[in-house]
Amino acid sequence: MSRPLVICDCDEVLLHFVGPFGDYLAAQHDLTLNLESFALSGNIRRADGTAVEPENFLPLLNGFFDTHMPTQTPSPGAADALAALAKDCDVVILTNVDDRHNTVRTNELARLGMPYRVVTNNGPKGRPVRALMDEYGATKGAFVDDLPPHHGSVKRAAPEVFRLHMVADPRLHALIPASRDADARVDDWPSALPILQAALGVTR
Numbered sequence: 001m002s003r004p005l006v007i008c009d010c011d012e013v014l015l016h017f018v019g020p021f022g023d024y025l026a027a028q029h030d031l032t033l034n035l036e037s038f039a040l041s042g043n044i045r046r047a048d049g050t051a052v053e054p055e056n057f058l059p060l061l062n063g064f065f066d067t068h069m070p071t072q073t074p075s076p077g078a079a080d081a082l083a084a085l086a087k088d089c090d091v092v093i094l095t096n097v098d099d100r101h102n103t104v105r106t107n108e109l110a111r112l113g114m115p116y117r118v119v120t121n122n123g124p125k126g127r128p129v130r131a132l133m134d135e136y137g138a139t140k141g142a143f144v145d146d147l148p149p150h151h152g153s154v155k156r157a158a159p160e161v162f163r164l165h166m167v168a169d170p171r172l173h174a175l176i177p178a179s180r181d182a183d184a185r186v187d188d189w190p191s192a193l194p195i196l197q198a199a200l201g202v203t204r
C-alpha cells in the first residue's frame with residue numbers, strides 16, 4: 001500500500017522569500033520592496049518613488065533565483081516538521097521557479113535539512129498535484145502553499161488532497177486572507193505538523 005504524499009511549496013512556506021528578495025532588490029538594484037499589499041510586482045519602487053513596471057518584475061525575480069537563493073533562510077520548524085512527516089509519508093517540493101533553478105533549489109533545501117525531491121512548475125498547481133498523486137499511487141495527500149489561487153486549483157484537480165494554507169512571513173499574514181479553498185490556515189510549522197499528521201492518518 002502506498003504511503004501518503006505531502007506536496008509542499010517552497011517560497012514563503014519552507015524558505016523565507018519576501019525578506020531575502022527585498023534585501024536583494026535593495027543591495028543589487030537600489031530598489032525598495034514595500035509590503036503594504038500583496039502584489040509584488042506593483043510594490044517594487046525606485047529611490048525616486050516610481051514603481052517598477054510589471055514587465056520588469058520577472059527579470060528581477062529570476063535574477064534573485066539565479067544568484068541569491070542561498071540567502072533564503074528556513075521557516076522555523078520546517079525541516080523538523082518535514083522530517084517527522086517523512087517517517088510515514090513521501091515528500092515532494094512543488095515550486096514555481098524556472099526548471100534551470102531546480103538543482104540549486106534541491107541542493108539548498110538539502111543543505112538546510114530538507115533533502116527531498118523538487119518538482120519545478122509554472123502556473124496553477126492543480127495539474128501537477130494530480131499528476132504526483134497518480135504517480136505515487138497515493139490515496140491520501142496533503143498540499144501546503146502560501147498562495148490562495150493554488151488551493152483553488154488543487155481543490156478542483158485533486159479534491160481528495162488536504163489543503164493547508166500557510167504564510168511564513170508575519171508581515172504578510174494580514175495581507176493574505178485565509179483561502180476559502182483550503183481546509184486549514186496555519187502560519188507556523190509546529191502548529192501545522194499535528195494537523196497534517198491527523199489529516200494524513202499518520203498521528204504518532
Ligand SMILES: [Mg+2]
Nearest residue numbers: 009011012146
Ligand atoms: Mg510560495
